[in-house]
Amino acid sequence: MLIKREILAALAGSAILALPSVGAAQEQRFYLGAGFGQAEANGVCDEVRTLVTGIGSVSACDEKDSAWKLYGGYQFNRNFAVEATYFNYGSVTATGQTFGVPFRVTGDATAFGVAGVGIAPLAARFSLFGKVGLMRSEVDLTAAGIGGSAAESDSETGLHVGIGAMFQATSNVSVRAEWERNDELEVDMMSLGVQISF
Secondary structure, X not given: OOOOHHHHHHHHOOOOOOOOEOOEOOOOEEEEEEEEEEEEEOOHHHHHHHHOOOOEEEEEEXXXXXXXXXXXXXXXXXXXXXXXXXXXXEEEEEEEEEOOEEEEEEEEEEEEEEEEEEEEEOOOOEEEEEEEEEEEEEEEEEEEEOOEEEEEEEEEEEEEEEEEEEEEOOOOEXXXXXXXXXXXXXXXXXXXXXXXXX
């Protein structure tokens, strides 16, 4: 749900990581998981309003949408893992009018990232973690208005950071709550996920 400034110009013209199993905190483990939540593309609505200033107005704009991710990784020890994640941030939508003609903009965004994860076990089944890495993001925009309709796509690479908490429900299943930031596209995602370790 990301619309970047250069794409908007067309209108004018974690991963869940594995907690070490009880009694086996030093094990090296592969893990897979999924997370679901909400993403918010900060500042998109303000950019749309700025672009139509003097030629129209925005009647509705929504920067939030449901989001999900799939991830997998490898935990080298109880304090460090590396994981890869695919994100689907959902959509941003904006509607309004320019020169008296209605317009609608829809932006969809996905991303793929790789990050290192630092883990701080606090108890046998509970840990905190932080992550930092890089992600490649893709934005697909469709716009319809006074100039007809158009579609644009753009890709960018930027910083990926996150923090969260994990609870080990069983020896192989963990639950994670997490906040993540796509810095290049200024998108924040909150998610709750389940991970299976092998």
